[in-house]
Amino acid sequence: MSAVQKRSFDGWRNLACKGLTVSYMAACFCFIFAPVAVLVLFSFQDGRLPVPPFHGPTLYWYGQALANGRLLSAMGHSFLVGAGSAFLSVLLGFLAAYGLARYRFRGQALVRGILVLPMAVSYLIVGMGLLVMASWLNIAPSLWLVCISHVVINMPLAFAICSAQFNPAQVRMEMAAGDLGASLPRVLLQITVPMMAPALIAAFILCFTLSWDEFLTAFLLSRFDITLPVAIWGLLRGGLNPQTNAIGSMVFFGAAALALGAEYLMFRKKSS
């Protein structure tokens, strides 16, 4: 084989390798995003069924969804539960992480273990456990219970995110603030929280998204006021309907906007 031939052979081989890599990546993305794309596409379906063939685009189903009081109120509930449970999860997770990062005490590893343990417990067990306990205490299922279950589920995550962000340089900044006369609550509010803001925002958004999405415990623990996933599930029981696609698309774009916004906020903060 001459040198020129060899070079062109290597060239072809490189190209083939690159082609394979790209198509593998494309296949992966396709696998992940195709269902979403199909969902969004058929939310514009001009017909009663969100299945192929696709008949011309229409915004009819978006109108229907936005006129559906039950869906809208479920969305409102989801928002309240998501924001409330995310706030509580981040607050508790942050305080727990702070305590474990700043103080040394006996049984520290055990406390840390117990804090992250709920991550390993299935949602079904968490939901059933809470339901049993609520009925034992004569508490009727409600959004409050859903909120509590979401705190149980998400707090370990918020704790883990906050824990990873504590470092020795921050300890000295807190020492410096204390040295200048700041009390502990003031150190926390004016030094620690602002320094950890990116992590706290990220934890909040993640907890909110997970709560927004969570069906199992929300289904078990709610009765009259329901969250959006439970409402969508109710709609699906009546058969496929482009209206569910429309609401799903709105939720998807809302979540995507939120995630992008958070990313932008944090990126801007870091690069300044």
Added chain:
Amino acid sequence: MTVSHSSPSSTAHLAVEAVSKHYPGQTALETVSLHVERGRYVVLLGPSGSGKTTLLSLIGGFTLPSSGIIRIGGQDVTDLPPAKRPTTTVFQDYALFPHMTVAANIEFGLKLRGLKADARKTRVAEMLELVGLGQHGERSIQALSGGQRQRVALARALAVEPEILLLDEPLGALDLALRRQMQDELHRIQRQMNRTFVHVTHDQEEAMALADLIVVMSHGRIEDMGPPRRVYMRPATRFAATFMGESTQIEGHIHAQDGQVITLETDIGLLRGMAAPMSGALTDNPADTQGRIWRTGDKAVAIIRPENIRTVAQNGQAMGQALVCETVFQGNYVRVFARSETGQSFVLHSPARQVPASGEIITPYALMEDITIVPAQEN
């Protein structure tokens, strides 16, 4: 270690009384006492693990002593937290608040003291002026260089007018040129503010350039303490002599004592030198050097600084003969290393014009006043 010194503790601005700090399985400080008058620049000097940072941390209140008492301005502060002490600290990594501007960093402590907005503004401007950052108030911390951050840390700590400013290796992160420049700045600021500074470092040049009082520490104890000139020229211990700079050290036994003059019997003959003062001595006057007990036959070491060894006789004592092994050009002088037949090594500074060549035989001379006799340390 109990330390005698000339200032009575009643007038001391900072008084550390027999303070010890023990960690499980380890002693960080062993009965250290230190008295400092108001407005002094104190440098705690020692290698890592000598306890100098622990001592600073105890004065600042970040660590509590196992025993002993710390007083500032006559007030017992031993059990007070850092926030309640009239001290502020400049941390080694500066510990500036990264989410605040330069001005907001300096203003932080002032806000906590309840100063009105316009008073704070005036004070921040003053402090920025003091550290030479007049135009940088609105900059973010990330936009500053290492030297500028150092200045902000200094301004933030001084803004609240502490009785004592504590500096934990403040120049450690700077390059050499910047470090020398900041030394001069620190010296100027300390004189201008007329406050007590306690500065930790392991750099003896830095210590000598800044200090009114050098405290040489080793293994949790104070080895020597005094003005830089005295500690350098007339060290109290062999460790202090070694840590403060190069020296020729000749071991021997006490042969005779005549007042402050001690005769040492060594391998290179009898050598007359001055008795080392006690730690804490301000001068090397006889009054400050009394108190040591010298017994004939005890092991002792003669310490001679390299600039005090000459190779031509000038009323000095000859110290045998030595073979020049190496010469190192240092600019304004040349360092000469030589070794005698008995294995005694010498280091001396020679003017650049009359350097002995390697392989030459020289006769080192030293004046009696330039030789300090310290007790041999059993390490």
